[in-house]
Amino acid sequence: MHRLALIGFGNVGQGLAQILLDKASVLKAEQGFEAKIVAVATLRKGSLYHPDGLDLKALIAAAQTGNFNAYPDTAGLVRGLDPLATIRETNADVIAENTYTDFNTAEPALTHVRTALTLGKHVITANKGPVALAYREIEALAKHHNVYFGYEGTVMGGTPSLRLARLGLAGCTISGFRGIINGTTNFILTQMETGKGYADALAEAQHLGYAEADPTGDVEGYDALGKLIIVANTIMGLALKIKEVERVGITKISSGDIKQAQAEAKRWKLIAGVRKSADGQVQASVRPELIPLGDPLASVGGGINAITYDTDLLGSVTLIGAGAGPQATGFALLSDLLELDRRC
Numbered sequence: 001m002h003r004l005a006l007i008g009f010g011n012v013g014q015g016l017a018q019i020l021l022d023k024a025s026v027l028k029a030e031q032g033f034e035a036k037i038v039a040v041a042t043l044r045k046g047s048l049y050h051p052d053g054l055d056l057k058a059l060i061a062a063a064q065t066g067n068f069n070a071y072p073d074t075a076g077l078v079r080g081l082d083p084l085a086t087i088r089e090t091n092a093d094v095i096a097e098n099t100y101t102d103f104n105t106a107e108p109a110l111t112h113v114r115t116a117l118t119l120g121k122h123v124i125t126a127n128k129g130p131v132a133l134a135y136r137e138i139e140a141l142a143k144h145h146n147v148y149f150g151y152e153g154t155v156m157g158g159t160p161s162l163r164l165a166r167l168g169l170a171g172c173t174i175s176g177f178r179g180i181i182n183g184t185t186n187f188i189l190t191q192m193e194t195g196k197g198y199a200d201a202l203a204e205a206q207h208l209g210y211a212e213a214d215p216t217g218d219v220e221g222y223d224a225l226g227k228l229i230i231v232a233n234t235i236m237g238l239a240l241k242i243k244e245v246e247r248v249g250i251t252k253i254s255s256g257d258i259k260q261a262q263a264e265a266k267r268w269k270l271i272a273g274v275r276k277s278a279d280g281q282v283q284a285s286v287r288p289e290l291i292p293l294g295d296p297l298a299s300v301g302g303g304i305n306a307i308t309y310d311t312d313l314l315g316s317v318t319l320i321g322a323g324a325g326p327q328a329t330g331f332a333l334l335s336d337l338l339e340l341d342r343r344c
């Protein structure tokens with residue numbers, strides 16, 4: 001039985017809680033997997049801790065009211081622990097870090113991750129900041145303390161883009177990749193093709209839980225860039241930094257540009273790509289590209305993501321699937337928990 005503490009309880013944390021609630025008996029029967037959430041710590045909703053586990057139905061219902069005041073008081077319930085106290089002082093053995101992503105400092109998530117790993121607690125996260133900025137350090141820390149660090153949800157939600165490369169393509173040399181790895185911008189571009197305005201499309205992407213807390217990170221290409229860095233550094237073994245990579249967002253694409261592309265049987269897509277040539281030169285960029293309709297990436301619409309890995313032994317391998325949203329990203333955390341369960 002794993003005991004989880006969730007740091008941050010927005011779309012992703014609530015997505016995981018809902019899956020654990022809905023699928024508890026299936027997970028136990030089919031995977032031999034059991035987990036309970038013992039603590040949740042947030043900045044805005046408050047914090048809850050019960051060493052025997054929280055009631056997930058009541059937890060989700062309380063979160064939807066905007067704070068945990070509505071969660072029923074029971075014997076042994078502790079309220080008000082801050083995130084670091086939750087990591088340090090509760091009986092959780094797995095910390096799920098899902099506070100907001102910050103690509104400048106990775107804080108406060110990086111401190112949460114470091115603290116948990118140093119205490120010998122496993123960490124799973126969909127937070128891109130720590131992995132994009134400090135992957136090598138985190139991996140070394142996890143190894144030193146003999147604990148698991150799972151970060152599948154940082155790229156393409158629960159569609160197993162990292163696990164495919166890390167496990168399924170192990171033994172292949174990956175010389176590059178190209179993909180649509182931001183759901184919000186892909187959703188906006190697809191909606192604009194149906195005549196919807198940019199602002200309405202963005203509002204809908206926010207409503208669906210695709211967009212970051214500050215959607216500037218999505219539409220200006222920072223989110224895709226952070227994910228590009230994660231794939232490049234964790235899968236291809238590169239050491240790219242955010243400032244080294246060309247980045248152009250979608251904010252300058254107008255309805256007229258979309259119509260012009262349609263007239264030419266093409267589509268605008270925000271493409272993230274990295275290519276390492278035989279002499280070791282690396283080219284990397286995130287930018288809108290005009291894609292002919294015959295290109296497989298042209299048919300990837302809405303919040304769906306895709307990535308094509310270029311490998312030596314299989315040629316191109318493409319994975320397409322949900323890239324954002326509470327359920328898709330909640331599943332990513334579950335997939336890390338299942339890997340942790342099998343390994344430890």
Ligand code: HSE
Pocket residue numbers: 154156157181182183184185210211212218223323324325
């Ligand atoms: N804001 C991100 C997206 C969420 O739109 O793809 C998933 O990382």
